[in-house]
Amino acid sequence: MKKMIVKGEQKLTGEVTVGGAKNSAVALIPAAILAETPVKLDSVPDILDVHNLMIILRSMNVESHFNHGVLEIDPTQIKKAPLPGDAIRSLRASYYFMGALLGKFGEATVGFPGGDDIGPRPIDQHIKGFKALGAVVEEEGNKVHIKAGSEGLKGARIFFDLVSVGATINVLLAAVMAKGTTIMENAAKEPEIVDLATFLNNMGAKIRGAGTDVIRIEGVDSLKATNTHTVIPDRIEAGTYLAFAAANGNGVLVKNVITEHLDPFIAKLQEMGVRLEINEDSIYVPGGDLLAPVTVKTAPYPGFATDLQQPITPLLLKAKGTSQVIDTLYPGRVLHIKEMQSMGANISSKDGIITIKNSESLIGSEVSAGEIRAGVSLLGLALMSKGTTVINNADNILRGYERIIDKLRGLSIKIEIITDNREDGDK
Template identity: 75%
Template sequence: MKKMIVKGGQKLSGEVTIGGAKNSTVALIPAAILADTPVTFDSVPDILDVHNLMLILKSMNVTSQFGHGVLQIDPTQIEANPLPGDAIRSLRASYYFMGALLGRFGHAEVGFPGGDNIGPRPIDQHIKGFEALGARVEAKQNSVEITTGPEGLHGARIFFDLVSVGATINVLLAAVKAKGTTVMENVAREPEIIDLATFLNNMGAHIRGAGTNEIRVEGVEHLEARNTHTIIPDRIEAGTYIAFAAANGDGVLVKNVITEHLDPFLAKLQEMGVTLEIDEDSVYIPGNDQLAPIAIKTSPFPGFATDLQQPITPLLMKARGKSTIIDTLYPKRIKHIPEMNRMGGDIKSEDGVITVGPAGKLAGTTVEADEIRAGVSLVGLALMAEGTTTILKADNILRGYDRIVEKFRGLNVELKVVTSPDQLETK
């Protein structure tokens, strides 16, 4: 495992360009195996999840090349091979291969996915959707096997019992090649789902309603990539840098932002008293504002994103009074709290309510990044602290944040990622 060394007392200044959305990318790569032609993606973030997905592709005889934000995938020689357990266990989004393989071959066997441990994220809604399309689902000891009969998948009406991004994406990937019409109701509305539907439609799929609570899919037999698909900007990465700039910045310009995707987040910052200069595709944060406490309640899009609950915490610690957070999606997403308290924070979690008090004297120490968003929030706090902070399990941060060392350098902040006792990684 890698660790990140962060020297405190560094203020952010300058500009940063946001990369492609992680949560789009991890769905688009499995979706690429549905194509009958090579596929090219642009604005691909250079994160560990992408490299793990490329390993999974390789196991299916799908070649891929990645460099300078461009990912080329050739699924024309794909083989229905078992997927590698290690890559599957390290990456929750690997379960999107269930829907993609089911659409491509009518059969999928995928190990139980891993990823961040932020509480239960069951796949019962995925299974419900697959079964409605005519698949049989069998849970084995360490995997799920999904099969169809000779007649293949057929269209169906599916009402999800709860709004699930994962189930919406997975069932959509299977329904694209099912015979007839599929109507998916009570679906997630995230921008990343619209991005996926746009990619599939550009290849010849017939998907309507992405971004609303009902998606209609007319199944097709073939999908062909004709153009490079540019991935939408990552709203969570953008929100992270904006929050850090508001907490500890001296003039930061965040570029390549679709500000509409961040409306509830930006509204909360303005409620705190953060000065924001919002342009068509960028946000400028002058910094040094007097801040008031706020109450946050996460909810599915278009509400306040659960993925920004932890990155906003260092900013809340600068407010004059106690702020509260209720995470309705992942109430167990609290692994950052003991680590921040060890640095001098005043944060409590009781009965599903997180209370964030003003920070006193913050001091660097050794902490652990147990998952992506908890880890990056520690980076933001470490920059505000005195002394040096060592963040263990930094691989979790690198899983989700594109070229984070390089981007912080552009903001006049030095981070170091230690890969061995005598080697420092700076990319």
């Protein structure tokens, strides 16, 4: 496990360029096995999740090469094989191999995925979708076996009981080469789903309506890549740097941003009184604003993203008054709270409502990154605190923030990362 060591009372200043979206990349990589040709992705973030997906690909005899953001995947020699349990459990998106393998071979055996510890994360809607396409699904121990009937998968109408990014993507991957038409209703609308549909359509898929709550898929016989697909910018990484710049910056330009993807987040910053200069594909944050408290309620896209409720917390701690965060998607997403309290933050949680009060005397401490966004929010707080903060289990941050040490150094922050050989969970 890695640990980050951050000196306090440091202001961010300068420019930072946002990388490709984690939640797009982790869907595009499993999707690549559906192709009959090699696939080339550009702007792929250099994050642990991507490296673990490459390990999973290799176990199926799918070679991949990653160099300066370009990921080349050759699925032409793919073989059915057991998938490596450690890599599967290291991230959430490994469950996209359920849909992708089902689409490719008509069957899949995949272990239950890992991902962030943010409360219960059932996959009943994924399974409902696979069954609707005619697959038989059996759970055995910690694995799920999914098998299409003798005539293969058949298009179907699926109404999801709730809006799920993962279920929408997984069923899309299975349906893209199924026979006939699939209609997904109450589908998720996240930009990463649109990115995946664009990638698949450019290879010959027939997907309409991605980005709306009804997605219609006409099954095709084969998919072939003819050009390089560029991954969309990571709106969560962008939001994280914007929040840190507003809380503790002295002039920060965040580059490579699709500003529309951040609309609810930008609106919330503006409601707090944060000045933002919004350009075509970048946002400048002058910093130093007097901040008003707000209520943040997370919701599926285009609502306020759950993945940004923790990164905005350092900013809320600076507001003059009491703010509230209600995470409707993951009410148990609170691993930052105890750690922030140990740094002197006035933050607490009761009955699904997180209360955040103005906190002036923050002190560096030894804390643990329980999951990616909890971890990065501690990093934001560390910069505002007196003294040094040590963040243990920093690998959780590296799951989804590419080159974060270099990017922070580029914003004139002094930060170190070292490998800690003690047991996980040590402080």
